[in-house]
Amino acid sequence: NAGVTQTPKFQVLKTGQSMTLQCAQDMNHNSMYWYRQDPGMGLRLIYYSASEGTTDKGEVPNGYNVSRLNKREFSLRLESAAPSQTSVYFCASRQGTTEAFFGQGTRLTVV
């Protein structure tokens, strides 16, 4: 099993460009999450989806939108990228109150 797969792994954007980060899980998990991690810091929750068809804001939602396309896929969109959005983005999924499984991360640089 692949677990949680994120694409792309690396991306460089110019200020003002838009892009979508993709996340897919093959574990039939109900809940999915998007986090960002800045150097030397922990994970900050951007958005999460407790179940298919629902999404909720996390700690730092401004400048982002999400779509829970189906049970497997949860995408994160940057409509107009800013240098402050330079970060490593992690997607995670979990079932119920069990542990979350993480993808390998997307390293995004906005210049």
Add this chain to the structure above:
Amino acid sequence: EDQVTQSPEALRLQEGESSSLNCSYTVSGLRGLFWYRQDPGKGPEFLFTLYSAGEEKEKERLKATLTKKESFLHITAPKPEDSATYLCAVEDSSYKLIFGSGTRLLVRP
């Protein structure tokens, strides 16, 4: 508002020198507290889940404990390969999973 605070931010130990990492939390309706390990350039790797005060879990040189306000990750006789960032997370009643800023552990031979 849910909040997770980890201390210390960084910890340097000699191989074999035992110590503890702290995770204090404020959360509405704690569903669970999680400990993760993260190596540079990788995603977090699950270590433990604790669900209620008084619960303890052990794995090799690591032991996690939970009270109503905080959790400790005890590291006994650490080895250099235990060097990593250790992250604590709490889940609230709405399935929101909030992480602390982590403790960077360096174990020197």
